[in-house]
Amino acid sequence: MMNLSGPAVAVRDLRVSRGGAEVLRGLTFEVPRGQVTGLLGPSGCGKTTLIRSIVGVQIVGSGEVTVLGAPAGSPALRRKIGYSTQSAAIYRDLTVLENLRYFAKVLGAGKGDAERVLEEVGLAGAGDRLGSALSGGQLGRASLAVALLGSPELLLLDEPTVGLDPVLRQDLWRLFQSLAERGVTLVVSSHVMDEAARCHRLIMLREGEILADGAPGELRERAGTVDLEEAFLRLVEERAESVR
């Protein structure tokens, strides 16, 4: 039985080491259901490792990750989570639709689901093109489409908007918000601060630690600035001073 009332994701004192270095240094936070939570921070801050830990494909050192009421990586979660990696995980020697139909069958998604997600990411005209013939942005959207198959309860998207033009980025953020309105929980990582304002909630990461965790408005208020990039910098300074 899944716990339907608790948070979508609960992380407690999560520590992960990769190649001898500690990448995540004791993270504790919760992700509420039906919201878009942004995972922000510079490249190398641990965003990807954190997302992989929530999906359950990362070997973790210590701590607890609970997803939809079950330990991360549980077999029961495998149909409930949609996951899109930073580099497009699709077959380059298949067409976009062939990719989607294959993953749809693996997930046990219904007929017509491939066409639905193709439409949702704005690739309806490119269904018959081979993966190898797509642009970087199209590849990323094809990979995102796979994550949307089977209508998962929780979507974990690692940098889904990298390399997209502003119009497409806006379309995708509208899609994320409409998914959240339908009750889907989204965790979206980004290193672009202007995307942060579109999230219900932000978790700012730096060097494997949480720098700040709250609604964009709260973080602006705490840092005393309207600009989130500026807020990030001030919070970094604040942290450095408190350590000193």
Add this chain to the structure above:
Amino acid sequence: MSPAITFATAGRILAQLRHDRRTLALLVGVPSLLMILLRYVIDDPASFDRLGPTLLGIFPFVVMFMVTSITTQRERATGTLERLMAGPLGKFDLLLGYALGFGAVAAAQVAVVLAISLTWLGLNVAGSVGTLVLVAVLDSLLGMALGLFFSAFARTEFQAVQFMPAVVLPQSLLCGLIVPRDAMASWLERLSDVMPLSYAVEAMGEAARTADLTGVLVRDILIVAGCVVLSLVLGAATLRRRTG
């Protein structure tokens, strides 16, 4: 275990090859060309009758080893394997899908080479053609299973290619093709005793020599089938849900 996922995976492998016509042409064309070359290099019908069936067992073994190890390595590198492992797919669903898809290609390859050998090249086979095809397809599955296992040790496609000569050539040298196994130095003979290709090649020779289901043939088929199962189990152990 899910037959739907297994068949979807086999179909996906075949679809990938369908988009890659050149690979498909090489898969079927190269063994045929080598067989034609062998026939005219030897230029002695009696010797060709002895060597031909043996090579018919080695070609699909080599080709399937290479194709599978590179396909699997690529699947790891592009992240599609991680995506599949994060989903509800079972390891054996994937492996059996591979076996079915590549097995179908191997059967087509063997059928073409055998047809050319029996007609144009005048190969005389005393045994049953059906048994020859069966053993040759089993040899190709052995190549596939070993390729899958060894691909786990290749970090790049470049390394995956290097495993082909490392694994295949010693077995080819010692399998009795060049010098009969009992005529080799005893330590080499003992080495060849533990190499699966020795039995695969002996089975091909036996299947070509007589239409009877001899004790040696049955034993060899069982050994090769056992090696296929063992390699698939070892291959499954290399597919990890969680990685570092």
